[in-house]
Amino acid sequence: MPVYSMTGYASAQATAGAAAATEGKTPVARLGVEIRSVNSRFLDLTFKLADELRGHEPALRELLGAKLKRGKVEVRAGIEGAGTGGVSEPSPRMLQRLGAVQDQVRDWMPDAPALTVAEILRLASSETTADVDWGEAIQSLASQVLKDLLAAREREGKRLADMLLGHLSQLRALAQQAQPLVPQLVEQQRQRFLERWKEAMGLAEGSATPEAAQDRALTEATSYAIRIDVAEELTRLAAHLDEIERLIKKGGEIGKRLDFLIQELHREANTLGSKSATLELTRISVDMKVLIEQMREQVQNLE
Template identity: 70%
Template sequence: MAVYSMTGYASGQQAAPQAPAGQETKGTPAGRLGLEIRSVNSRFLDLTFRLSEELRQHEPALREMIASKIRRGKVEVRGALESAAGDSLREPTPRLLQRLNTLQDSVRSWLPDARALSVADVVRLSAAEGSADVDWTEPLAELARRTIGELVAAREREGARIATMMLGHLRQLRELAQQATPLVPKLVEQQRTRFLERWKEAMALADGAALPEAAQDRALSEATAFAIRIDVAEELMRLGSHLEEIERLVKKGGEIGKRLDFLIQELHREANTLGSKSAALELTHISVDMKVLIEQMREQVQNIE
């Protein structure tokens, strides 16, 4: 399966269906239907619709179609009927003009200060009447399927880019872990040398005032505490395990965003511990480089579905 980003955009237009025989209207009927869908990252699927009055009845069907293809993201859907070219305006019918005149007289009998209808108002209402005669159910469904498909394809392309970036960062993190692994026995050897030096100092300072066993216990205690503090072998092992799991998920694809987000947090925790336990400058530099890469991955994982 592919990796999908939650960021995408798609738009499309659909011409009005042909009127049935014997029901042709004078002038251009309803123009075109326009649909625009954009999505950004979100924890859950959050759908927002901004549809014109003529299309609001189709919102449940659009919601169901989008939810069947998209699992996460803040998705905004805009739909409207676009009028045809300006040189082919719909001419109001006498019946419509009579109805508008009657309604206007009725309103102004109660509201004398109400504004009279303008020519632009009459043309707009005439176009709305033409749109009401058109059944947009099938054209809207066809346009929605096409536009949603384009949105999913755009999210897939962005997801592929993110997956490629993440796999590259995983390789760099493995290289850093490999650089850190040989440093662990080196630090242990440094601790052994320090232990011998402290033991000799303790024996020299004892001079019969303290028992050799007490001095030895003190030196061993200090050496053990320091060895535990600088041991990063466990952190490197867990970090390698997390890297393998992240790579497996990225190659598997699908709905992996939430799991990746958790694993990135674990990676960051291990890198932090690696830095806090560092007893050598080289290990500190490796920890910093790891955290930079992990932070870059975290920003991209926020966009994965």
């Protein structure tokens, strides 16, 4: 199953004739649909439709909801008259009617501005397309645009998946560099523990009581055990990397699960750095956190 990004764009246009044609001339209009999407935690659909198309919003919402699971999606659809030069020519009857309405309005509102040419042409286009049944046309065109959008989101998803897999390989290489440093770290901590133990025993021979020396030794031993336990972080980190790779190769709706695993990766890398007793292990931890942060940004765009 492919991995889908939430980012994509697609558009298309189609031509439709009016249901009621005049003799020797069929009014024609061009329908345009575009869909764009960006990342979001949930599916957020927004529609910006021409007045003639508002009644088709529920059907469009159902169409998109069946195919998209996450993302902020904006759908735009409009109608443009396609007469000579893309301009619908108003009929004399319509011009006469507009003039009469304008005169009536200005009788009551003398300060009302006169209709502009652009407004008259827009009203003429509305009249041309008023009798067109756009239901089938917009469903067909929206289905085509949605298919193109899904293809675009799939291509972007594949690119993101390849980048994530590349980052996983780099993280595994860093973990392999850290693995041999664990015995060295243990030995360093052991030496420090022995030094502090001898210090505690020296205190016991002097003014400190044996019970105080024992408590001091137990405290140092506990601190020692916590500090050297970096192998556990490396083991959990490797397990998270394997799970992330499995999800990416499986595909589907993996964005939210990957986001959680990325948080766990960051926690392990951060703990690894906080327990570090060598500059090399600190450098590895920093490099890991840089890669993990880059992965977090990419995962935010996955569905």
